[in-house]
Amino acid sequence: ELDRSSEDGGDAETQGGGGAMKADRKRRRGSAQRVRGKVQPVRRSSALLSQAVMFGTRKTWDIGHTPCLQELWKTDLSLDASSMDFLMSDGEDEGSFLSLPAAAFSQRPSLTADFTDTNTQKQQQQLLIQSLQDKVCEFQARIHSEEVARQLLVQHHRVKQQTFRGNRKLQEEQSSATCNSVTVLQDSEDLDCFRCLENEQLVIRLRTQVKELEEELLDHSQEVERLRSELGATDLEKQLERLLVENERLKQELKTCRSSELPKLDATAETCSCSCCPYRQDVEVLRKEVSCWEAQARQKEQRLAEVEQLLQDRSCRGEALQRQLEESRRRQVEVEHRLSLRLQEFEDELSCQAAMSPRAKFVSQMVEVESADSQKILAEMQKKNNALQEQLNVQRQLLRELETQLHESQRTCAQLRTQIVVYEGEMERTRGRLEVEVQNLEEEKNRVIEEAFIRAESEMKAVHENLAGVRMNLLSLQPALRTLTSDYNCLKRQVQDFPFMLEKAISEAKQEICQVINDVSSTNQELLRKYKREMNLRKKCHNELVRLKGNIRVFCRVRPVSQEEQDSADARTALSFDSDDDAILYLSNKGKIMTFELDKVFPPQATQEEVFQEVQSLVTSCIDGFNVCIFAYGQTGSGKTYTMEGVADDPGINQRALRLLFFEVTEKAPDWDYSITVSMVEIYNETLRDLLRENPTDKLDIKLNPDGSGQLYVPGLIEIAVQSPEDINKVFELGHVNRATACTNLNEHSSRSHALLIITVSGSNSTTGTCTQGRLNLVDLAGSERIGKSGAEGSRLREAQCINKSLSALGDVISALRSKQSHVPFRNSRLTYLLQDSLSGDSKTLMMVQISPLPGNMSESVCSLKFAQRVRSVELSSSSSSRRPENSSTSSSPTHNSVELDSPPVTPIPLPISRASSAGSTVSSASRTPSGSRRRSQSQLSAGRLKLTA
Numbered sequence: 001e002l003d004r005s006s007e008d009g010g011d012a013e014t015q016g017g018g019g020a021m022k023a024d025r026k027r028r029r030g031s032a033q034r035v036r037g038k039v040q041p042v043r044r045s046s047a048l049l050s051q052a053v054m055f056g057t058r059k060t061w062d063i064g065h066t067p068c069l070q071e072l073w074k075t076d077l078s079l080d081a082s083s084m085d086f087l088m089s090d091g092e093d094e095g096s097f098l099s100l101p102a103a104a105f106s107q108r109p110s111l112t113a114d115f116t117d118t119n120t121q122k123q124q125q126q127l128l129i130q131s132l133q134d135k136v137c138e139f140q141a142r143i144h145s146e147e148v149a150r151q152l153l154v155q156h157h158r159v160k161q162q163t164f165r166g167n168r169k170l171q172e173e174q175s176s177a178t179c180n181s182v183t184v185l186q187d188s189e190d191l192d193c194f195r196c197l198e199n200e201q202l203v204i205r206l207r208t209q210v211k212e213l214e215e216e217l218l219d220h221s222q223e224v225e226r227l228r229s230e231l232g233a234t235d236l237e238k239q240l241e242r243l244l245v246e247n248e249r250l251k252q253e254l255k256t257c258r259s260s261e262l263p264k265l266d267a268t269a270e271t272c273s274c275s276c277c278p279y280r281q282d283v284e285v286l287r288k289e290v291s292c293w294e295a296q297a298r299q300k301e302q303r304l305a306e307v308e309q310l311l312q313d314r315s316c317r318g319e320a321l322q323r324q325l326e327e328s329r330r331r332q333v334e335v336e337h338r339l340s341l342r343l344q345e346f347e348d349e350l351s352c353q354a355a356m357s358p359r360a361k362f363v364s365q366m367v368e369v370e371s372a373d374s375q376k377i378l379a380e381m382q383k384k385n386n387a388l389q390e391q392l393n394v395q396r397q398l399l400r401e402l403e404t405q406l407h408e409s410q411r412t413c414a415q416l417r418t419q420i421v422v423y424e425g426e427m428e429r430t431r432g433r434l435e436v437e438v439q440n441l442e443e444e445k446n447r448v449i450e451e452a453f454i455r456a457e458s459e460m461k462a463v464h465e466n467l468a469g470v471r472m473n474l475l476s477l478q479p480a481l482r483t484l485t486s487d488y489n490c491l492k493r494q495v496q497d498f499p500f501m502l503e504k505a506i507s508e509a510k511q512e513i514c515q516v517i518n519d520v521s522s523t524n525q526e527l528l529r530k531y532k533r534e535m536n537l538r539k540k541c542h543n544e545l546v547r548l549k550g551n552i553r554v555f556c557r558v559r560p561v562s563q564e565e566q567d568s569a570d571a572r573t574a575l576s577f578d579s580d581d582d583a584i585l586y587l588s589n590k591g592k593i594m595t596f597e598l599d600k601v602f603p604p605q606a607t608q609e610e611v612f613q614e615v616q617s618l619v620t621s622c623i624d625g626f627n628v629c630i631f632a633y634g635q636t637g638s639g640k641t642y643t644m645e646g647v648a649d650d651p652g653i654n655q656r657a658l659r660l661l662f663f664e665v666t667e668k669a670p671d672w673d674y675s676i677t678v679s680m681v682e683i684y685n686e687t688l689r690d691l692l693r694e695n696p697t698d699k700l701d702i703k704l705n706p707d708g709s710g711q712l713y714v715p716g717l718i719e720i721a722v723q724s725p726e727d728i729n730k731v732f733e734l735g736h737v738n739r740a741t742a743c744t745n746l747n748e749h750s751s752r753s754h755a756l757l758i759i760t761v762s763g764s765n766s767t768t769g770t771c772t773q774g775r776l777n778l779v780d781l782a783g784s785e786r787i788g789k790s791g792a793e794g795s796r797l798r799e800a801q802c803i804n805k806s807l808s809a810l811g812d813v814i815s816a817l818r819s820k821q822s823h824v825p826f827r828n829s830r831l832t833y834l835l836q837d838s839l840s841g842d843s844k845t846l847m848m849v850q851i852s853p854l855p856g857n858m859s860e861s862v863c864s865l866k867f868a869q870r871v872r873s874v875e876l877s878s879s880s881s882s883r884r885p886e887n888s889s890t891s892s893s894p895t896h897n898s899v900e901l902d903s904p905p906v907t908p909i910p911l912p913i914s915r916a917s918s919a920g921s922t923v924s925s926a927s928r929t930p931s932g933s934r935r936r937s938q939s940q941l942s943a944g945r946l947k948l949t950a
């Protein structure tokens with residue numbers, strides 16, 4: 001282009017009209033470039049701006065103004081006074097155009113609200129656009145006027161230069177004609193002239209550049225104007241307008257849809273408001289769908305508003321770019337102005353120089369200096385121009401981005417529009433569906449009504465037929481009705497009388513019930529009385545039975561020969577039994593056969609269970625409130641402990657008695673409330689010890705009860721309440737442990753001490769209010785072997801003495817009781833003193849004499865059996881009633897003085913121990929009589945409670 005301009009420079013003079021000026025510009029540009037050489041290509045010309053520049057310029061214009069327009073549109077054009085002043089101003093203050101007061105944009109009602117004033121807004125927008133266009137025209141006019149003024153100024157300078165050349169030429173002719181003599185001076189003047197020409201050329205170049213800049217500015221202005229007229233504000237405005245119109249249309253459609261659908265749905269709901277309508281739920285569902293579509297439409301509206309906001313933001317950015325462009329223009333104008341001033345100065349200087357020839361040299365030098373300055377200025381101008389070009393490129397880039405964003409926005413708008421179309425289609429389909437369903441409903445309704453009508457008609461017909469039949473029946477039923485009426489009246493009268501009858505019957509029934517209750521109550525009383533009497537009778541009978549069996553009963557148990565004893569030579573037994581009488585025991589001692597008659601003799605093969613069966617009646621007497629003593633008597637190793645305690649697999653009397661007690665009290669549980677307590681004591685060397693204490697070595701004492709009852713008690717004696725067989729085992733275990741800790745050799749110790757298990761059974765009858773307390777004393781006596789035979793000495797002798805003393809005391813007590821002596825020596829030993837209550841009065845005593853079957857133990861066996869004979873011959877008094885007063889805790893009177901015989905006094909045969917022990921078979925025969933009498937009495941008991949005599 002530059003080359004072509006240069007080449008075309010010579011043809012410019014041939015063009016005429018409007019093209020002359022353009023050709024002139026090209027020519028001057030070409031000559032200027034030729035002057036400068038090929039160093040700096042000039043970047044200008046509208047052709048060089050290309051499409052990108054045009055596009056960027058157009059966008060700059062759009063973006064710079066649209067935000068203001070959008071904001072004004074959205075704020076309902078409620079401009080304040082300052083904004084209106086600005087719009088009406090002449091544009092002197094250019095900054096104010098770009099900085100509209102914020103108050104003008106403060107109000108921003110919602111988009112939906114603005115749509116109602118669309119026409120007014122459009123008018124105001126057009127006014128605003130018009131005012132803006134006017135302002136642009138003003139700016140262009142100003143630029144144009146400045147340009148014209150500048151051209152005039154340039155022409156003026158040009159005239160001046162021509163004048164200056166003419167004068168200089170005249171001066172040269174004058175000087176060549178008059179002064180040919182001074183050649184050197186002339187040469188110097190030529191040199192000055194040459195320099196002046198150069199300066200002139202420089203000035204011409206500067207002017208040319210100024211012109212070019214002016215042309216460039218003009219091109220920019222024209223381009224701006226053109227783009228504004230073509231696209232400018234209209235593109236985005238049109239787009240926005242289109243969007244607004246589209247939005248308005250959608251709103252209208254939505255309203256129309258609402259107004260058309262809702263009444264339909266309401267009408268459908270009203271027509272189907274009856275609860276039996278089956279399509280009510282469907283209508284509700286469809287209503288919900290419509291509301292859902294509405295919500296989606298609202299969302300789309302919101303999205304549209306967001307897009308508008310985005311457009312507004314981009315417009316703001318365009319505005320900023322527009323400001324930058326304005327700034328660059330302003331700078332151009334300033335530079336141009338400065339150049340013009342400087343040019344003016346140069347011209348003035350040149351004219352002065354022309355006027356004052358003497359100063360030509362000086363002026364030439366100044367021109368040289370100024371030429372350098374001009375070069376600098378030119379370089380600066382070129383730099384600035386380059387900077388402006390770069391800014392312009394940046395702006396173009398920004399505009400390209402904004403255009404891309406605008407395209408995206410348009411695409412988004414298109415998508416939204418597509419979605420709206422889809423939603424419209426959906427709504428249309430829904431509407432169609434609703435219409436179809438409403439139509440179906442209508443048809444269904446009509447069909448149902450028709451069917452109902454047909455059915456009603458048929459039913460009506462049937463009802464009519466039935467009615468006719470009923471009428472016929474009525475006629476036939478009238479006589480029966482009359483009968484029923486009379487019956488009804490009769491019943492009515494009865495019903496009227498019914499309350500009185502009912503009241504009377506109730507009162508009679510009440511009286512009868514009261515009578516019955518009284519009868520029942522009296523019967524109950526009588527039954528209770530009889531029950532008590534029967535209970536007492538049963539207890540008496542039991543007691544009598546026990547008494548008839550003997551208040552002191554003596555059993556004998558022969559232990560079996562152990563395996564070791566069988567191996568020895570002395571294994572033959574010296575005992576024999578009567579197969580017809582289980583109370584007879586034959587004993588062969590020193591060639592003599594001795595016969596002993598006892599209450600029961602247990603052979604070696606007798607089991608623990610069999611033994612206990614014989615003693616369990618005594619145990620149950622304890623529950624009835626009697627005191628019971630069961631002694632195990634015999635020499636060491638005769639089986640006393642085995643009979644009383646037994647072994648783990650086969651327990652003895654102790655455990656079996658407690659189990660029986662538990663069983664009995666459990667059976668009586670509904671009426672009776674029993675408690676069972678257990679104590680374990682030991683008498684060793686006439687010392688009483690509590691085996692259940694923590695410290696079993698403590699000595700206990702036996703004292704008279706301070707309550708005045710005359711009974712004995714052991715202060716501090718531990719009594720453990722047991723409620724189950726497991727508790728019993730624990731108590732036994734504790735007693736054994738304590739007994740073992742109190743001695744060095746348990747076996748020996750146990751042979752030489754008396755072990756007492758004292759069981760107290762307390763009961764109360766909730767029905768009769770009766771209270772009982774019985775005590776069961778289970779005594780494992782110490783070995784009864786004689787001192788002389790054992791040959792004991794020292795402590796062993798003392799032990800044997802204590803044992804013999806206590807056993808003799810026991811025999812003495814029983815003898816005194818038997819002989820009804822006024823004094824019974826209970827206090828002669830700890831044993832008898834402790835068992836005083838249980839031995840006297842109505843108490844029961846069982847002596848289990850244990851003997852060894854071996855011949856070597858025969859003498860000791862004879863002694864034991866004689867002792868047993870002696871005890872058996874005693875009959876305790878039963879005159880003192882076993883019935884104790886209510887709430888009494890003891891069963892019998894504490895002293896033997898109060899003992900009275902219930903039966904005729906028994907006259908026992910005095911049988912001293914010493915004599916008995918040597919009496920042999922004679923004693924046995926003597927003692928057989930009472931025993932045999934007792935057995936006979938037992939057989940006659942049922943006939944008449946016979947009193948036995950010894």
Ligand SMILES: Nc1ncnc2c1ncn2[C@@H]1O[C@H](COP(=O)(O)OP(=O)(O)OP(=O)(O)O)[C@@H](O)[C@H]1O
Pocket residue numbers: 558559560604634635636637638639640641642643747750751752782783850
């Ligand atoms: N009826 C019996 N059946 C089987 N074994 C028995 C019977 N009687 C006793 N014995 C056994 O005889 C032995 C001695 O019995 P036991 O210890 O009971 O005699 P004891 O009279 O209590 O002696 P001690 O006076 O020294 O205590 C024991 O081993 C015991 O198991």
